[in-house]
Amino acid sequence: MPKITTQQLRKRTQASAATASIKPQTIGAPYQKQNPKAKSSSTDGSRHFGPMFNKELGQHILINPLVSQGIVDKANLKQTDIVLEVGPGTGNLTVKILEQAKKVVACEADARLAAELTKRVQGGPFQHKLEILHGDVMKRDLPYFDVCISNTPYQISSPLTFKLIFHRPLFRCAVLMFQREFALRLIARPGDSLYGRLSVNCQLYSKVTHVMKVGKNNFKPPPNVESSVVKIEPLNPPPPVDFEEWDGLVRIAFSRKHKTLAANFKNTAILQMLDENYRTFCASNGLMVEDGFQIKDKILSVLDQLGYSDTRASKMDIHDFLKLLSAFHDANIHFC
Incomplete structure (x- = not known):
């Protein structure tokens, strides 16, 4: 049997992910160096729905359907809403949003996960309602949207929050998953131990409320920290402050x-x-x-x-x- 080089495997995998005609192969070499002493990805849940998740990119997929439904319910979606979803992953939240909204614009940085999401809705009743934007959400202008829902990659929590707050035209609300401590900083009040510059800056332009706590076992692979969901409602009109x-x-x-x-x-x-x-x-x-x-x-x-x-x-x-x-x-x- 002829040997296949790593470069050939990479080309085949990238071609498959781009066309979404077949399930992308889960192989380590094209994406990261394999450490023989490292814990197997099959034991930490990093292989799920096909692709290998990259923890360094904040790829922790929400797998509890009750939590997903709870997040969507808190957004109070209307049938006329256009929803921006940041980091849809394999689409566990996306499919629930599609059931209630007019359209979902999903921004995904990982081509492999974008391909998985495309396959998931392909040929189904919601295919025409989904638009996938491939790329870094922090490096692009946001499209028009009424509501934002996100299982947010933790490393962009702060820049994404303020990118949304300063987005115009104003949206109705954002329901966002964050690391627990970051979420508590957003909602902190004077006298709280976590009250600080982040709290004041966010609350100047929006009403921020805590929605729910989410334990690490609701994700695959589990993150190292607990999470919380917050709801951000921009003040309309915003305060006239430089x-x-x-x-x-x-x-x-x-x-x-x-x-x-x-x-x-x-x-x-x-x-x-x-x-x-x-x-x-x-x-x-x-x-x-x-x-x-x-x-x-x-x-x-x-x-x-x-x-x-x-x-x-x-x-x-x-x-x-x-x-x-x-x-x-x-x-x-x-x-x-």
Whole structure:
């Protein structure tokens, strides 16, 4: 029997995945180096529905149909909805969404999984309702959608969240699976241990609620952490806030969130940056900088007037930060 080289196997596998005419072969060499001491993929569940899942790409397929249905139910889909699904994998969530929505636009980075999903709906009643976009969702413009549903690859949790929040036109809601700790940071409130810059930035533009906890055994292969599902509903209309300015203030406030605001603003590098911004703003707007001007004195004066000098960021809510940003702008102090 003639020998087949690894290169020949790779070409055959890629051709099969591209056409989706036959099931892609599950072989290790084209995708990753095999470690003879490594645990077999058949024991950790990394082979399921054909292809080998890549944990480094966050490929953990949700296999519990009750959890999948619960996620779809929380989206409150309408028959007229266009749904964006990020990371559909082999389609366990997709097929449930297709039953209730007008159309699903599924963005999948892995050609092998895209081929599996294509085969799964091919020739069925939902084939015409599914559009698959192959590629990295973070490197492309998002299409129009009403609802986003995602078993999110954990390494893009933060950039995807803010890509969705700043997407226009506004969508109705997003129901997203995240690592448990990240999800808890999104919903954290002032005084919570996980409350921070991520919480404030997300909650400025949206209402975020916790939907459900999802244990690691609901996935194949199981991840190393527990998961949670959150629902994000963008505020409509969004607040008229310059995000770069807002984030600049919040970044300073949470640089040491248990320290007072006055202590954080006394940092030498921060004072230098704000002094340069102040002088640039004055020069651009024809304003004079008085002799002996000290940015530190001006900042502490603003904090004292608001009664925030001894306040800690960990205890401040959205209204507090908006009030502080407005006062700094009135004093011609800017953060970008």
